[in-house]
Amino acid sequence: MINVTINGKEIQVPRGTMLLEACRQAGADIPTFCHDPHLQLAGSCRMCVVEAKGRWNLLASCVMPAENGMEIETESPSVVEARKIILELLLARHDLSCHTCERDGDCRLQDYCYRYGVKESRFAGEIIHFSKEDPNPFIERDYDKCIMCTKCVRVCKEITGAEAINVKDRGHHAAISTAFDGNLADSTCVFCGQCIMVCPVGALTSKVSMGKGKPYQVEKVLTTCTYCGTGCTLELNVKDDTVVGVSSNRDERYSPVNQGALCVKGRFGWDFIHAEDRLTTPLIRKNGELQPASWDEALDFAAAKLKQIKEASGPDALAMFASARITNEENYLAQKFMRAVIGTNNVDHCARL
């Protein structure tokens, strides 16, 4: 264990602890754009800089291990000055259109500008514009809002393993791009949307959710994905009793299987829920046609038929296909129904198909 003093408060941390962690442990709120506990460190956004007594420059706390006896200030004048200037530098190239932005209300750039009172940028000058054109139905790429934190690049490589995107060009012209600066669909991208998940601003958003609700308007309901057997947990985003998107919780406790990572189906395959042709009323075949019926009518009809077949041909003339899609509770009731009510073991589901 080593001792560090943070904003006058002395704490003990294990050797090797990064300053960021130590500062947070001491209750200091350190802003970050590029830091992500699940990804390799970048140390590049420089928002997390802190002042250490006796050092000529500020230290990026996310990549600087705490040293014994360090005395750290996390909001000293030069720290605040640096953060403000960095924010202003970012704003100078940013398409600041919060009112129509999908991330309005859940955006680190907004939050930190608010926190440091940065209303506008003193650096007025050239703005490089990027094309938003990328014909894919999943991901909106608006690099006029990108702050170059490279989290998307890292998550794509380290979590998904697709390596679809990287930083191209240098200096002020550096930008996120696919291998040949082409469309995502022509790259190795698998549209997992992990990049959307980590983007701290509105540069990467879901086209499927676009315009359907701002972050503070939606309620997030943790549940389990309805597709393959991996059992990823995800959050359904709900607004006005309608599912408007999917996000994911990266906390191991709430996402023990996938730690927030999803595939294209889990992240983008949810709007079938409100598909126009959802069945919303019982149907009974009358004169060869399926026609809407009331619940009582349909249930009575089905019950009568079941009773009739059971009585005429015995319970084994009936069978049920339950489902690998419905819940445990429903499957349990389904087989209980066949066994206890109908009296047959003719119950199966498509486990094998």
Add this chain to the structure above:
Amino acid sequence: MTNSIAELEKDAKAIFLIGTNTTENHPVIGYKIRKNVRENGAKLIVADPRKIELAEIADVYMRFKPGTDVALINGMINVIISEGLLDQEFVDQRTEGYEDVAASIAKYTPEYVSTITGVPAEDIKKAARIYAEAEAAAVCYAMGVTQHSTGTDNVKSICNLALVTGNLGKPGSGVNPLRGQNNVQGACDMGALPVVLTAYQKVVDEPVRQKFETAWKVDKLPDKNGLTLTDAINKAYDGELKGLLVIGENPMLSDPDLHHVEEALNKLEFLMVQDIFLTETAEKADVVFPGVTFAEKDGTFSNTERRVQRVRQAISSLGNAKQDWEIICELSNRLGYPMKYSSPGEIFEEIRTVTPSYAGISYDRIEATGLHWPCPTEEHPGTPILHKEKFNRGLGLFHVVEYIGPAEHPDNEYPFILTTGRQLYHYHTGTMTRRSSALEEHKPYNEVEIHPNTASRMGIVEGEFVKLSTRRGSIELRAKLTDILEENVVFTTFHYKEAAANLLTLSEPLDPVAKIPPYKVCAANLEKI
């Protein structure tokens, strides 16, 4: 899975994938495997008729002829035994039946197996060595292994492989089926199977039935095994089965040899379907009940690693749709057996009382993190790894498994081997994904994968419509040229109703034990139109 998903990312030192295109069908598991290989240097063996994505980073890739799984695995076991790479202590102390298997395996030399599978003998040896020498090696397989007339044999041979090398019961090892659907595991656990009640308690066991008779307050539960799905279709076809209740399934698209299925359903006196859409099956029903999607219901799913997790209702039931459990209760009430539950939670509490492996799991305990069954008591932490100290039956049993070739072979009329599967952007019969705007926009049509050489020989170009036929039917779909498969093999998916692969597949012969139809292999013909 005998082991957990997380182990594939962290603990497994070697991973053997057979018949699983993991990055497309279980993408998140695919990410983890790739991460383990790239970052921790885990060894990877891939056996698949198609050179799938993960084959690119594999230490050994074995492209074997579809349907020759058993031969391939027996070949690996042969190498392990002949090179003395087996875990003798494990075999001695924890298994039985080894001698018979060892004797039966003797003829499966890599050279012989090579002639059956088309995999070079050297690769079989290399794969065997990597798997056997790793400190912990996991096998993962999926439908590519089970959807054969010899599916059960395939799985048994995989178990033999794990047993000879002691790759069971320790972190990073195991025999790991990757389940295709979100709650296949749960449906099986819950006894939605013709031969068992919950937790695999056999219907033919008197004491088991007695327990349930008491719990469910019925005089007598049926005591003989029921019909499997495929048997039921056949019985319907024969006119013996009169009524069928289908909840959230679409046999009209998912089952093999669809013409046969259709005729069978036509003969039913009564077909009841409960679903969220008017599926191809629902269209044939006499009565259709609108159920709800996962977004509209509470409950639990059990994933492929046996983890029981919560499903939570996010929105109210759409329109007049009813909770699926309520529909069953209503029917039951009408048939003179009152079922009264206030919520899925209450049903779960009942499940716990009759399902020993779920007894310790409660909604409270899995509020955040799901638990792996078996979890017999409230204090039990769950069981990520099965067979740690001993197997369920005590000693692990080896099974002699002989190679039997696939049911249908290519001939002059049907010169190609057709294999079927899934792709990343769609799921199963497409009921949900094809109504998901983005997925459908991205992959709106089915394709048949054809080797470029085959295509050029036949004058077929990329994107062109071709006719793919088998003895059972034909479909028209677009050609996709790719050299990930061999020249005499073609591949397509079963997600698209307008080009339904299962019009082509075989419904017979079923695997004698699991009754799985041999989707994966049949003889086919390809024509330019």
Add this chain to the structure above:
Amino acid sequence: MAEEKRIILEYADQINPENAGEYIKVGGYKGLEKARAMSRKDVIEEVKKSGLRGRGGAGFPAGLKWSFVPEAPVKYVVCNLDEGEPGTYKDRIICQKNAQAVLEGMAICGTAIDSTKGYIYCRGEYPYVVDLLNKAIDSAKEAGVLGDFDIEVRMGAGAYVCGEETALIESIEGNRGEPRFKPPFPGVEGLWGVPTIVNNVETFAALPYILSNGGEWFAGIGAPKYPGTKILTLTGDVNNATYFEVPTDYNLRDVIYTLGGGIKNGKKFKAVQVGGTSGAFIPEQNLNTPIDFDSMSAIGAALGSGAVLVLDETRDIVDVVTRIAKFFEHESCGKCNPCREGTFRAFELMEIINDGLGNAGDLDTLKILGRVMKNASFCGLGQAAPIPIQSTLQHFEHEYKRKFL
């Protein structure tokens, strides 16, 4: 009268640098032979005793750097010949005059840290130096003097930042030339994740002489805290614009007036930029300062690579600094915010001012931006990029103000 003192360049143009035999005749490879007879610890001690500090710009004590290298099965020695600084060419000169000394120095380092593999990362614009080095290596191998120490030459990626040791390592690994954060320092986790010593060409070239003549001998030359000699490249408005090797207690005035022969065409001196493009501009009143690392720091300057650029009275400082700002805008790798955005905006502001469109507010903005870039940039490039602006704003602010319309 201050004089040149040649150690590294003593036999310049008298021996063929490609030929190990000629080098051996003038005493070459004695140092390595000695080092090999010593314990690893003693070699490091000897280098520590010499007080040798890095000649690549940061002035870190070489022996100390080596002493941090942990035990590992594989380690590397990397010679930094990126020399991307405009106006600097001393590393090229060292190779062209005394390449064998560089190889010997690397082998000595290899002996000290127990490494058998060295890389020379050579600036992309020096293809002929790559040729020369390869021949020199072949010759040394033929003469059998390198023993089991192998040296490979790698061609640089043509970016200034690749001279920064961790960006250099990334570049050798085939990645984008961007710096890594430190710690871990390359000495602990460098090329392909193993301990790697990166030193400048000149640092390596001094080692043979330290080993053969003893650390104490070296420590006695020049400034006590930055002993030895330093090779300078003198450019700009001087009569004798060439390279010199001088003891480190040599002062700037002597560099310009004695070695450099004074200002060209009888003009007056205005400023001198020391240390390369990112160096500070020093006015007349500070010319008596010795060139050693610490004396330079004391006046807010840095010896850096040893480039000395002299400007006469007719030069437009603001224009010169604008061009420098453009250089950094172009060379920023783009990894970190303060430098990527800062160099761009600094150049924009400098252009505005240089074009006569600036105002006092712009100077304030430059000052605060410079401070933040220095304080918060990821690597030395961004940290040093504002120095030319800051030093000229300090000493020549009137020239900026004169531009305002």
